[in-house]
Amino acid sequence: MRLRHTITAVALAASLSGCASYQPPQPAFHKALNEPYRLDSGDxxxxxxxxxxxxxxxxxxxxxxxxxxxxxxxxxxxxxxxxxxxxxxxxxxxxxxxxxxxxxxxxxxYRPFFIMGEVTQGGQYSYVPGMTVQNAIAAAGGFSPRAEQKTVDLTRQVNGKIASGRVLISDPIQPGDTIFVRERWF
CATH class of the missing domain: 3.30.1950.10 (wza like domain)
Structure with missing residues (x-):
């Protein structure tokens, strides 16, 4: 019985260690989507x-x-x-x-967005109003065979500061965003 609890604890710790780098976006991250568009270099x-x-x-x-x-x-x-x-x-x-x-x-x-990681062709792409992460991945040639296909890490400028967080692929993006598609574990 003790061995069974030990194995369960080790398995739980191993599965949670994959989530250790997870960082949910701060509230201002999504609030920025409803604010008026601010110009920057590249526009x-x-x-x-x-x-x-x-x-x-x-x-x-x-x-x-x-x-x-x-x-x-x-x-x-x-x-x-x-x-x-x-x-x-x-x-x-x-x-x-x-x-x-x-x-x-x-x-x-609009200024371009950037995508890297587990996509067919990472790089800089033209932004189109109303784009989602999924649209951006499609523009980059789709997922690679090893890609995590439910969430991505997104970095954007919010109130003059760089903010990062993990978002669903259905989330909207903004000009200047950087998308990182992670490798899946299994």
């Missing part, structure tokens, strides 16, 4: 300045987090919503260039 925005064809164009958010436009120069974009960027550009244009600029800013291309 491309379509800026429309009505009745000003020379200013209307697509602009990239550079590595430093700025958008460079004619007349106004660089405008900080990192961490801004498209609406906040609209206001910043309008303020700069009012400063000696246009009397009452009417501006629209929308995200034309």
């Amino acid at each position: 491309k925005v379509r800026v429309t300045v009505f009745e000003q064809e020379g200013l209307t164009s697509t602009y990239a958010v550079d590595k430093s987090g700025y958008v460079s436009m004619p007349l106004v120069g660089t405008v900080p974009a990192r961490g801004q919503t498209p609406e906040e960027l609209e206001a910043a550009i309008a303020t700069k244009l009012r400063d000696g260039f246009l009397r009452d600029p009417d501006i629209s800013v929308e995200v034309e291309t």
Whole structure:
């Protein structure tokens, strides 16, 4: 009887040791999905300045987090919503260039997401609004034969800090996320 309890305890400890690295996402991790989109390096925005064809164009958010436009120069974009960027550009244009600029800013291309681990082709991929982890894995050629197929480790920037956690493959992703598909044990 004692041997049976010892074997059970060892088996339980071995099975739980696989969960030792499990880290559930913090509450802010999923809350970030409901917040307004914040621009960052790698995004491309379509800026429309009505009745000003020379200013209307697509602009990239550079590595430093700025958008460079004619007349106004660089405008900080990192961490801004498209609406906040609209206001910043309008303020700069009012400063000696246009009397009452009417501006629209929308995200034309989102920054990429990254996927690695047990997928056919890891790397950097284009983000499409509404993507889930499962869609991202499909874009990477699907699971490898050794992949854990129910959950993945996801890393994202939340409130300016890096946060990681294990999520289901049905969870949505955001631009800039890094997905790691783990190897299964059995």
